[in-house]
Amino acid sequence: MARYTGELVGKVNSAHQFDNEALFRYCSIHVEGFPRSSSKFSVSQFGYGQSNPTYLIEMQSGTVVKRYVMRKKPSGILLQSAHAVEREFQVLHALGTHTLVPVPRVFCLCTDSSVIGTPFYVMEFLEGRIFLDPMLPGVAPNRRQALYHATAKALASLHSADVDAIGLGGYGRRNNYCKRQVERWARQYIDSTGEGKSERNPKMLKLIAWLRQNIPSEDSAGSSAGLVHGDFRIDNLVFHPIEDRVIGILDWELSTLGNQMCDVAYNCLLYIGDISQDKVKHNEGFEITDAPEGVPSLEEYLMDYCTAAGRPWPVAGWKFYVAFSLFRGASILAGVHSRYIMGNASGGKRAQDAGEKANDLIQIAWSYIQRETVLSQNPPSDIRGKDHVYGIANEKKDQGLEEGGRFIPNKKVKELREKLIKFIEERIYPMEPEFSKLAQSSMRWTVHPEEEKLKEIAKQEGLWNLFIPFDSAARAREILFNGRDDNVIGTGFPNQLGAGLSNLEYGYLCEIMGRSVWAPQVFNCGAPDTGNMEVLLRYGNKEQLQEWLIPLLSGTIRSGFAMTEPQVASSDATNIECSIRREGDTYVINGKKWWTSGAMDPRCKLLILMGKTDLNVPIHKQQSMILIDINTPGVKILRPLTVFGFEDAPHGHAEISFENVRVPAKNILLGEGRGFEIAQGRLGPGRLHHCMRLIGAAERGMQLMVQRALQRRTFGKLIAQHGSFVSDVAKCRIELERTRLLVFEAADQLDKHGNKKARGALAMAKVATPNMALMVLDTAMQVHGAAGVSGDTVLSHLWATARTLRIADGPDEVHLGTIAKLELKRAKL
Numbered sequence: 001m002a003r004y005t006g007e008l009v010g011k012v013n014s015a016h017q018f019d020n021e022a023l024f025r026y027c028s029i030h031v032e033g034f035p036r037s038s039s040k041f042s043v044s045q046f047g048y049g050q051s052n053p054t055y056l057i058e059m060q061s062g063t064v065v066k067r068y069v070m071r072k073k074p075s076g077i078l079l080q081s082a083h084a085v086e087r088e089f090q091v092l093h094a095l096g097t098h099t100l101v102p103v104p105r106v107f108c109l110c111t112d113s114s115v116i117g118t119p120f121y122v123m124e125f126l127e128g129r130i131f132l133d134p135m136l137p138g139v140a141p142n143r144r145q146a147l148y149h150a151t152a153k154a155l156a157s158l159h160s161a162d163v164d165a166i167g168l169g170g171y172g173r174r175n176n177y178c179k180r181q182v183e184r185w186a187r188q189y190i191d192s193t194g195e196g197k198s199e200r201n202p203k204m205l206k207l208i209a210w211l212r213q214n215i216p217s218e219d220s221a222g223s224s225a226g227l228v229h230g231d232f233r234i235d236n237l238v239f240h241p242i243e244d245r246v247i248g249i250l251d252w253e254l255s256t257l258g259n260q261m262c263d264v265a266y267n268c269l270l271y272i273g274d275i276s277q278d279k280v281k282h283n284e285g286f287e288i289t290d291a292p293e294g295v296p297s298l299e300e301y302l303m304d305y306c307t308a309a310g311r312p313w314p315v316a317g318w319k320f321y322v323a324f325s326l327f328r329g330a331s332i333l334a335g336v337h338s339r340y341i342m343g344n345a346s347g348g349k350r351a352q353d354a355g356e357k358a359n360d361l362i363q364i365a366w367s368y369i370q371r372e373t374v375l376s377q378n379p380p381s382d383i384r385g386k387d388h389v390y391g392i393a394n395e396k397k398d399q400g401l402e403e404g405g406r407f408i409p410n411k412k413v414k415e416l417r418e419k420l421i422k423f424i425e426e427r428i429y430p431m432e433p434e435f436s437k438l439a440q441s442s443m444r445w446t447v448h449p450e451e452e453k454l455k456e457i458a459k460q461e462g463l464w465n466l467f468i469p470f471d472s473a474a475r476a477r478e479i480l481f482n483g484r485d486d487n488v489i490g491t492g493f494p495n496q497l498g499a500g501l502s503n504l505e506y507g508y509l510c511e512i513m514g515r516s517v518w519a520p521q522v523f524n525c526g527a528p529d530t531g532n533m534e535v536l537l538r539y540g541n542k543e544q545l546q547e548w549l550i551p552l553l554s555g556t557i558r559s560g561f562a563m564t565e566p567q568v569a570s571s572d573a574t575n576i577e578c579s580i581r582r583e584g585d586t587y588v589i590n591g592k593k594w595w596t597s598g599a600m601d602p603r604c605k606l607l608i609l610m611g612k613t614d615l616n617v618p619i620h621k622q623q624s625m626i627l628i629d630i631n632t633p634g635v636k637i638l639r640p641l642t643v644f645g646f647e648d649a650p651h652g653h654a655e656i657s658f659e660n661v662r663v664p665a666k667n668i669l670l671g672e673g674r675g676f677e678i679a680q681g682r683l684g685p686g687r688l689h690h691c692m693r694l695i696g697a698a699e700r701g702m703q704l705m706v707q708r709a710l711q712r713r714t715f716g717k718l719i720a721q722h723g724s725f726v727s728d729v730a731k732c733r734i735e736l737e738r739t740r741l742l743v744f745e746a747a748d749q750l751d752k753h754g755n756k757k758a759r760g761a762l763a764m765a766k767v768a769t770p771n772m773a774l775m776v777l778d779t780a781m782q783v784h785g786a787a788g789v790s791g792d793t794v795l796s797h798l799w800a801t802a803r804t805l806r807i808a809d810g811p812d813e814v815h816l817g818t819i820a821k822l823e824l825k826r827a828k829l
């Protein structure tokens, strides 16, 4: 389970306090853009594994909160080479200014100890996720794979920095790094063990001798030399809040120039043994216990790194580098233990246990070098191939499935899919005429009682909230229920927070729901509720989740998303004019919206509205999103809009005016100016859900088309026997299948790489799918003759819905623009 960077802080440790006012004065002069005055200035301290104390500085001026991170040396007498924040600043500055290596931006370095007592520097606060446990508990397997992939890429990117070109040529000595390091840590071990200190382990002396004799030749040649991080671990990385990519590599205290393979081996120690800070366990590395599902094997991980860094397969020196990393760790721990024995180490029980842990590392290193093979001679041949059939190969073996191809649902998804098909065929198709009849009657803005009954059955069958991605569910569980996985909402039905599916897995199910316009809401998977719940799951705070998410999750209320405005071209959301103005403890909303789907529904209680909070900031920071109770005075539903005559009752698409609508300030989502950011997060999966449903709509069209063609005769033969039909139905099947592949590919990319990287595939799916569905449904209507365009079959309604999706959630042209932009960018590289 990830921790958000903003959550890793606590009260400043009494030993690490400093003069806050002095820091404020210094920063207001030396940090560009630092607020000159602040109504609120708060300092908290990051609590996790910092040898250089690190602080979060929060400044509030009006409604704007700015965040910075300050890192300083500890107070007191220090070893000369330790805690060098000046070097950290130097490396971060060089990388941040001249490379794309993900690091926080640094703003100023203060070497004058009279300011706050020690040198310090100020850097950007990165809002993102940190995974403290490399097992990545609470993370879906495909996301684990993506996170490890991103980790290997981040390491490769820092190793690819051209140190001479970026002014770091003198940051350390490059040649004979391992040779020097072996001597340095051997000396330290000898100095810190023996009489009156930690007991000396003879196996360590043998290990030192082995290392001296086995230093790889590339070490003296410097062919693997460059920037070394020194402590590259997954918990020193900040990942994007949603996407599985690294946005910051932290903790550069041990960085230098040297043999980069030491970084790689150190980063891979978790495959060899569990050497986390609190414990060292033999035989518990991922190589032995099997990595958690989704975590790549050592070979796959190394291959990822080598591919990204342009490095040869490191089989030759691998045993040395791993043994060296364990040896270095043992020497450091022996030093800590000795200081504990001599009474001058902080760290309590950890320091007390450090001697034992040092010996454990020595033992692991010694067993490791006795192994005949530590790495395969050659890299795994087809990592990409494996990547794509992840979870499927096993599935096939277990069940003897016959299907081939790239996308095959696993057992759990298959079972859900079969249940869904049965549910829809037995319970929803027979109700369609009833639901349609009510939707066209004078009672159309009421809910058919059968719909609510079906919802209850769907809940009990575990076919509820299936759209919720695994990681969003984990966040909600953490925020609302401290990670408890039980019956979280106390409603007594399973899957309140979804079934732990990825976007791809949901794709196999959402498609089934798309076969009927009435089906998605029966499973609480209808738009715009899914997108709105996703927004709350990803961006809502505890209070907002409690007030709005819980009733949405249990289906007792519904919601609308109010962005589009009649007077401006809303495909370009920077045009939006609705104002959200802060007045004391409230926001006041004024503006007009239309096409707010779902707002006509009698159960609709929540509107998520996008509008402008500040016209004086850059255009993409002007928009914010706010939660509005639809019953707030000033919210006026003006009329329902129609789609080719369909009102889509009782759901509807409303035109709404907001006149001096006053809502509590706590209803703002994520903060002012974050509207675009939220929209990006919302629209990726939301758009894809439309595509998935459209695949289902097209399948329904195919089914009806073929049934009709096999029953009806024209000019002496079945329609199915006419050549024109044969050709049409075959073309429809080709279009449908290739579009489905595109949708699955986009879902897979979304799972593995996040919204931003998947945007090309998402855009392609968003353009291709409605166009394909329109073609298939149009052919189906043609085969039905006049009945096809009537209300007697579902085809015209499905077609009308498909047609709106060439416009809704971004017109085709906008997505085509995205695809073309990426294509041109690729050509320029």
Ligand SMILES: Cc1cc2nc3c(=O)[nH]c(=O)nc-3n(C[C@H](O)[C@H](O)[C@H](O)COP(=O)(O)OP(=O)(O)OC[C@H]3O[C@@H](n4cnc5c(N)ncnc54)[C@H](O)[C@@H]3O)c2cc1C
Pocket: 528, 560, 561, 562, 563, 564, 565, 568, 569, 570, 571, 572, 594, 595, 596, 597, 598, 643, 653, 804, 807, 808, 809, 810, 811, 812, 813, 814, 817
């Ligand atoms: C059934 C339905 C449901 C909807 N539900 C919601 C909802 O719940 N909430 C909500 O906020 N909105 C909703 N919408 C609105 C929808 O998102 C907008 O209609 C859409 O974003 C386009 O905005 P617009 O209508 O203002 O068109 P405009 O922005 O005026 O665009 C009109 C046309 O201009 C052309 N165009 C635009 N950009 C480009 C470009 N870059 N290059 C070339 N040509 C371009 C395209 O042909 C486009 O269709 C819904 C719409 C429909 C039809």
